[in-house]
Amino acid sequence: MSEDLRAKVIEYLGKVDKTKTRDMADNLKEKKSDVDKIVKELAKEGKVEFLYIGTSYVKLVK
């Protein structure tokens, strides 16, 4: 489940420039807390970075 979701999150992030995790969870039809957990793991691995434009977004590190 976790590996599946991780793959879905990475795939989703690959298709968008940046996103709120709320929007990502809605689009993936997943629980936001589960998506957040994956994003935090990816951030700690240096694969995801955060940006701030009025509020915080996440995006894949290029």
Place this chain on the structure above:
Amino acid sequence: MSEDKKTPLLDELEKGPWPSFVTDMKKLAEKKPAVKDVLDQLELSYAEKKGHWKHGGIVGVTGYGGGVIGRYSDKPEEFPNVAEFHTMRINQPSGWFYTTDALRDILKTWDKFGSGLTNMHGATGDIILLGTTTQNLQPAFNEFSEKGWDLGGSGSDLRSPSCCVGPARCENACIDTLDICYNLTQEFQDELHRPMWPYKFKIKVSGCANDCVASVARADFSIVGTWRDTLNIDQAEVRAYANNGYDIKGMVVEKCPSNALEWDGKTLSIKSEECVRCMHCINKMPKALSVGQEKGATILIGGKATILKSAFLSWVLVPFMKMEPPYDEVKDLLRKIWEWWDENGKMRERVGELIYRKGMRVFLRDIGLDPVPQMVAAPRANPYFFWWPEEINK
């Protein structure tokens, strides 16, 4: 080149008997070209009545989404040394207790990687380090980290919890504010460093209702020390105040907001059930009056400055909670609140604004708290009790 620019408007701020940030910055500018450009850009802003800083974007250190605030000049050709001038927030120690060695250590690293400019402290409490380049962020963070410092919060995350000096210096402290602040900071590292919420969330801890960190006005979640038994009264000290000519009736009894005190000229008595633990009488007669024995905290929710809605003062959420390590009760409550806010909040909507939009009774039902009279700010004018729709269908 910017070195030749004059700053007549800023120079005005050096006149008069007061210390001037312009003087300090000019001194620093002798060895830091970025500071010279800050002064010149500020002079331009004063002349044009227009700011020239851009804010945001991608800046950070590996694994962190908070603690670094992107700052760029919108005139990089004119002021090349502040083309990038990012802010770093360093999480302050509980109660802002430092040794001078620790402060020097911070400034040594900041002098190496940044402009040397600081702001002690930001509104949330962090040590604010003003002005570094994108390239220097990671090495600066690495060095701070090696010295035992960490970044604070920024963006849509938990901001660095802060607290008053508490039991370290204050006899009124009903809770160990320093330990609570440190414990919550350690517990919620993910929430502090990786922004995932609709907007910011601030926790402030005050040892008593004097609320020296102004948590009620500034924090989404306020922990304010209180007691639930009765005020301690030392009658001999009360009489000493009276014998010294102190107007106990006028200065204390008549100013009690809930008329809980009585003074017959010899004895000061209190109706504990009327006392709202506001601290006024204790502040006025600290040698005679002191906080009670059964101590804990009142938890309040929803304070903030103007954002989507106007400024809010916090509401009472839990009238009394014991505050003992490991503080599981308050942590569980925080997690429930965050889950509800995260699920229902709009972008840039603080938790107080969400409660205002959806209603306190919806909030209380969803986080599993029963309404109690202490949550009510004023008696209701509407006599109707509103049932939940599902209760009517039964």
